[in-house]
Every structure is written in C-alpha cells, then in structure tokens.
Amino acid sequence: MRTPRAAALTALALLAAACGGTGGGGAAPTGGGTFTYALPSDPGVLDPATGVLGVTITTLSLAYDTLTGVTADGKVVPGLAEKWAVEPDRVTFTLRKDATCSDGARVTPSDVAASVNHIADPATKSPIYGVLMPTGMKATADDAAGTVTLSMPKPFSFILESTRLIFVVCGKGLKDRSLLARGTSGSGPYKLTEAVPGDHYTFKVRREYAWGRPGSTIKDAPETVVLKVVPNEQTAANLLISGTINGATLYGPDRARLEATPGIGKKAVSEANGEFFYHQGEDRPTADPAVRKALTQAVDLKELAGIASGGTGKTPTGLVLPPRPCQGDTVTGHVPAHDPAAAAAALDAAGWRAGPDGVRVKDGERLTLRYLYATTRGAGTQAAAEYLAAAWRKAGAEVKLNGVIDTKLSESLNATQDWDVVWLPIGVPLPSQLVGFLSGPAAPKGANFAHLSNDRYEKLVAEASLKPAAEGCAQWLEAESALFESADLVPVTETTVLQAAKGATYEQVGGLFVATSIRLGQGG
Structure with missing residues (x-):
C-alpha cells in the first residue's frame, strides 16, 4: 500500500x-x-x-x-x-x-x-x-x-x-x-x-x-x-x-x-467495530496463543461492550460492517468465553506464576501489558481501558495504560511498536481491505502492525481471493472466525450512531x- x-x-x-x-x-x-x-x-x-x-x-x-x-x-x-x-x-x-x-x-x-x-x-x-x-x-x-x-x-x-x-x-x-x-x-x-x-x-x-x-x-x-x-x-x-x-x-x-x-425521526445504525488486538512480536508475552486466550477469558466481554459503547452498541457478528457482501456471524461461538478460573489455570500451565506482589512472572520477566488506546474516541474508550486493566490485574498482569491522540496512536502502532494490546475500532465494507493488516509482512516493513501469523486465516483468504465474492464467502467468513478462535484480535461491540431527522x-x-x-x- x-x-x-x-x-x-x-x-x-x-x-x-x-x-x-x-x-x-x-x-x-x-x-x-x-x-x-x-x-x-x-x-x-x-x-x-x-x-x-x-x-x-x-x-x-x-x-x-x-x-x-x-x-x-x-x-x-x-x-x-x-x-x-x-x-x-x-x-x-x-x-x-x-x-x-x-x-x-x-x-x-x-x-x-x-x-x-x-x-x-x-x-x-x-x-x-x-x-x-x-x-x-x-x-x-x-x-x-x-x-x-x-x-x-x-x-x-x-x-x-x-x-x-x-x-x-x-x-x-x-x-x-x-x-x-x-x-x-x-x-x-x-x-x-x-x-x-x-x-x-x-x-x-x-x-x-x-x-x-x-x-x-x-x-x-x-x-x-x-x-x-x-x-x-x-x-x-x-x-x-x-x-x-x-x-x-x-x-x-x-x-x-x-x-x-x-x-x-431516528434510527440507530452501525458505525464501527470496537475491538482490541494483541501484539504477537517474538518478545511479547502475547505471542503465546495460550496467554492470549487466557487474557481474553479473564474479561467479561458483554460487560465490556456495554461500557465501551455507553450501552448503545450491538453484539458484533463480524469484522465487516453492514451492508456486508458476505452474510453470516463469524463471532458467536468462536471467541474464548469468559472464565476467570480457566484463565488462571491456563496462565499457570503456560509458566506464568504469581509473584509476591500478585503479578505473574516467568523466567524472571513480569507479565506486563502496555495498553494503547486513543483518547479522542470518547469517554467509553477510556472507561473500557480502565475496565480491562482491572480484569487483567485481577488475573495477575501488570497493566500500563497509555492513552494518546490519534496521530500518536498511528506512530505507536508502527514506528515505536510500544504496546502489547491496542484498542482499535475499524469499519470496512469489504473483508479484502483488512488482509494486509491481518497477515503478511510485519510492521515496520509491512502493514501487519500486530505481527499476526495465522496460517489458517492466510490459507482461507488465499483460496477465497481466487473466487468471485459469492463463491468465496464461506471461506472469507471462516477466515474471520479463525482469527477469533486464536484470539489474534477480540471483537467487543458493534458501535452505533443515531441518524436523526x-x-x-x-x-x-x-x-x-x-x-x-x-x-x-x-x-x-
């Protein structure tokens, strides 16, 4: 690009x-x-x-x-x-x-x-x-x-x-x-x-x-x-x-x-998807899929959705906003369910054990998460950040919140890579518009800012891309679900706006x- x-x-x-x-x-x-x-x-x-x-x-x-x-x-x-x-x-x-x-x-x-x-x-x-x-x-x-x-x-x-x-x-x-x-x-x-x-x-x-x-x-x-x-x-x-x-x-x-x-006259309509991404660079704790899934299980996503959207959001059903070229729910049943006990057990099994101050440690390294979000996205985004921090601290992570303006968010995403989790609302009309951000060369050489590497997603997208939209829809939808199952990114809410007249x-x-x-x- x-x-x-x-x-x-x-x-x-x-x-x-x-x-x-x-x-x-x-x-x-x-x-x-x-x-x-x-x-x-x-x-x-x-x-x-x-x-x-x-x-x-x-x-x-x-x-x-x-x-x-x-x-x-x-x-x-x-x-x-x-x-x-x-x-x-x-x-x-x-x-x-x-x-x-x-x-x-x-x-x-x-x-x-x-x-x-x-x-x-x-x-x-x-x-x-x-x-x-x-x-x-x-x-x-x-x-x-x-x-x-x-x-x-x-x-x-x-x-x-x-x-x-x-x-x-x-x-x-x-x-x-x-x-x-x-x-x-x-x-x-x-x-x-x-x-x-x-x-x-x-x-x-x-x-x-x-x-x-x-x-x-x-x-x-x-x-x-x-x-x-x-x-x-x-x-x-x-x-x-x-x-x-x-x-x-x-x-x-x-x-x-x-x-x-x-x-x-009024109608609530979809505006964007609220979601967060885990950084999967080799030096990050979230490179481990077990850690990503555990951190996701530690969060009540339904409660988080209400906070992030101020109670006006919808249950997300995919990464692409309506009107979608491919109809279907890629989210339900594919995101790790809320289960704090399972999250704690998974972190234990992954070698992250609670230290004397409650923060989990592995090989001498603390489980530290730098959470990046844009302060210009409204009060709901700030409240969501605080909610996530509380949930992850309870699970044994040290969380550092970093709220920045949009321009600084862009800089941190690629240039400095100074984050472990980022809240990034995205609204696209076509699934193909996300491929370069969800696969391929990692930042700063490519657009893959979170260093994602999901073989199943890439295989399905490669197959779907060769087909006309209607014929490839099943694979495009399955590819999205593969991302959620691996907790590469976590859909939280489909935010809405009010059209009034x-x-x-x-x-x-x-x-x-x-x-x-x-x-x-x-x-x-």
Whole structure:
C-alpha cells in the first residue's frame, strides 16, 4: 500500500459511517425547499481522489455517481453502469447512455477510466488507493462500445463490490483537478454551488438527473441541500429539535435526548467495530496463543461492550460492517468465553506464576501489558481501558495504560511498536481491505502492525481471493472466525450512531447519501 500504513488503517476506522434511513415524523413529501444536514467537521479538499474521511465521502456522494451502488442488505445495484460481466480478474461495465456531467458533457467510458487511472497513478499519491480502490486496479475504455473494463493483476474477489466506493469525475474536472478542491465535477443529482470552509456547503439539484439506482427519482427532491459544519454535537441536537436543520448523525450522549424527543425521526445504525488486538512480536508475552486466550477469558466481554459503547452498541457478528457482501456471524461461538478460573489455570500451565506482589512472572520477566488506546474516541474508550486493566490485574498482569491522540496512536502502532494490546475500532465494507493488516509482512516493513501469523486465516483468504465474492464467502467468513478462535484480535461491540431527522426523510448507505431519497415534509 502506497499510503503510510498506520494512516491507512486510521482511514479505515474513520471511513466507518452510518447505513440506513430515517424519517421525520411521517410528514408527506414534497419537492423544492432546502434540506439542511449537520456535518461534524469540515470535509476538507473535495477532490474524490483524496477523499478518505467519512465526512468527505458523505459530502461527495451528493455530487458524484459510482458505477454501482449497494442496498441496505448488501445487494449490488446499477449506478452509472446499467450492466456488467464479471471475471475473476476483471469486470466489464456497460455505461448508461443518458448520463451527463454537471457541466453538460456526456459521461463516457473514457471518463470512468481516467478517474480510476488517476487514483492508481503513483504521481497522484492518492490516499484511497489500496483502501477504497484495490491496489493494482487499472481501467481501459471502449467509447464506441460504451464499455469500461477494470482489471486486476490477479483474481480479486470483490472487484465488482469495490466499484461502489469509487466516485467518477467527469467534464472540466478531469482536465483541471484544481477545480475540485472547492468545487464538484460529477454526474450526481446535485452540484456544489457554494463552499465556505468551516461553515457550510450548498448544493443545487440537477432536475435533468434521470440515471442512478433503479426506482429512484429526483422529481420530489429538495431544490437545495446545505451541509452545515456543526462540530459541537449538543449544538447539532439543539438545531435539530428547533427545526433549524433537518438531519444529523449523533455519536455521544445527546443522542439519548433526541431519542426521547417527539417528532424526531431516528434510527440507530452501525458505525464501527470496537475491538482490541494483541501484539504477537517474538518478545511479547502475547505471542503465546495460550496467554492470549487466557487474557481474553479473564474479561467479561458483554460487560465490556456495554461500557465501551455507553450501552448503545450491538453484539458484533463480524469484522465487516453492514451492508456486508458476505452474510453470516463469524463471532458467536468462536471467541474464548469468559472464565476467570480457566484463565488462571491456563496462565499457570503456560509458566506464568504469581509473584509476591500478585503479578505473574516467568523466567524472571513480569507479565506486563502496555495498553494503547486513543483518547479522542470518547469517554467509553477510556472507561473500557480502565475496565480491562482491572480484569487483567485481577488475573495477575501488570497493566500500563497509555492513552494518546490519534496521530500518536498511528506512530505507536508502527514506528515505536510500544504496546502489547491496542484498542482499535475499524469499519470496512469489504473483508479484502483488512488482509494486509491481518497477515503478511510485519510492521515496520509491512502493514501487519500486530505481527499476526495465522496460517489458517492466510490459507482461507488465499483460496477465497481466487473466487468471485459469492463463491468465496464461506471461506472469507471462516477466515474471520479463525482469527477469533486464536484470539489474534477480540471483537467487543458493534458501535452505533443515531441518524436523526426533523421535517424530512433521507437515506444513507455505507455513509453515502442516496441523494434521490431526500424528501422534505409539508411546510419544510
């Protein structure tokens, strides 16, 4: 992967975003008017080749189309492409003939190919290359036939599914990418008309928009969409209750207030997976699978989940967030169960015996765990760290808590390797996006920051990667379970956020607006 490895992993965590739709009290829909949505931070540069943060992707989804889309249940549906033919190492798309760019130019296969190849160009240094777009992908166009082919150097399971994350630039933006810093040049249903960084972004509807996912229409959509930057969540909740804005996604304590407020449309949706990894370097006590399993057994994961999520999480069922391309529960029955007595016996059997101060010792070395976590992840993460420390101290470990900001977390993960256990929420839409972090060369030479080496996982992934997604799903799911059975990483909770609305309805899937779904209520 060309991007800094820790930064790429952090990007995967930040990509996690809400999936689902929410309503605003059942008001009858009508066209026209202005829909205002609160962004938690400024989206930054708007060039799709640099858009890796969730807030940026949400913003871009109003103005750009992708070749395919996905429904809430994970089904791939047409976007700019009306049909496709999938082979193990390539997929050929036939484009719709009626799609136009916001400047009036027709969208061509060459436009799609240029968008893909720009991201893959080493000179671009795109942070989404190897994250949202798989490493090695390239595109060739046949404008006469109306087709574009995306190919990989070798078979890749999710070659079709990955296209729902690649925004297609067209028109003037292809010739002058500087226009994309604070403007848009896409074929989506809205066009950016005003950008005031740190304050708001205004989009105007394109009434000629007649392409996109089946069954969608722009006819009744709002004339204007305003994305207002509201960093303070309490302020966003107040604005929503007062009707000043129509939509917001809430992460913290203010969600409880909105859930109790009449007239607010609300839906809790998955946002990320909360989990912790054990460092398996040769000099670490957690290199021993018996120690990893024992430490996992020492923790009541159900209680920890409630603490980490503030009681708003879901029971985790896998590493990939909805809408998943592979359906199934990879967690239940595969994680070592809570059993403090068994944990103590296992540590004894592994040679870790209690010393005079209660800390276990083996060959003169104390069982010391340096626990790394990001302080910017909220009060739940801090409370979870303290809970884990207490559980492991009771089991006979010496625990040193190290709370750092995100940038320091990235540095510690790879450069200094100064940790034994790390809390690292990750949200990805495809299992293939995690392979480089869960196997292969260890940090700092590779992306495998925890030095994982799970032969069963690697064998299953290698087999699954050669098959189309649906055919390989059983092996992708089994591969995840292999990680949990070896306690390489421990899933704790599937954290959720609250999608809220007032006087409007809207849908987001995987953090992307389904822009044609936005509707204002009567009087909105």
